[in-house]
Amino acid sequence: MDKQLDPTLTREDYKRKFEECDKDKDGKLTVAELKTYLSQLLSTDVSDFAVKSVFDTLDKSKDGLISIDEWLDALDKKPLKNIGQEDLTETFKQIDKNGDGKITKDEIKEVMKCKNSPVTDEELDAMMLVYDKDNNGSIDIEEFVNGFYNDL
Structure with a gap:
């Protein structure tokens, strides 16, 4: 599996990825949901420290959750590997x-x-x-x- 998001993905693709990641379907991502998603995406157990670094980068509102807008804003701009x-x-x-x-x-x-x-x-x-x-x-x-x- 490619270790970065495909630059040809559309906003709709990113929305679907957000929905896949949002296990409890509350419209917000937690650190745990992001860790599960990244570990699956990258086919490895991503460290808590790395997940927290990515999470903090995406959580622009600093409310402890990643909204769909925060997700799309970040992923529209650069591949996962280059985030942050x-x-x-x-x-x-x-x-x-x-x-x-x-x-x-x-x-x-x-x-x-x-x-x-x-x-x-x-x-x-x-x-x-x-x-x-x-x-x-x-x-x-x-x-x-x-x-x-x-x-x-």
Whole structure:
């Protein structure tokens, strides 16, 4: 399966994809629904961190749900694989509270807690194994972006 959305898809195709993703048919997508959809689309278990990054990119109203309009606005503009390259950089900056160009486990834990998505120390350790390629105990911007796209 192609790992990005087909650029020839129409708005109607994207609406159908939204409806497929919206399992409870309430007209809004949750993080869990998006994770299920992305995991099926990409034929792999997408990490919670990657899903949350994509979700936050699509949730322009910041209400914790993705509306059909938010979905269409984002997907009309760029393929899934390219969603949020700039947003990922901005997300990195938001997580990097002290601005030193590195993300620590404590910074990730704090941000996830603030987003009402607390993570355990075990989840953080697993995340560091995936993202911290040079094993220095922190994630730089290159590791962050590469780790996200490797998840896709």
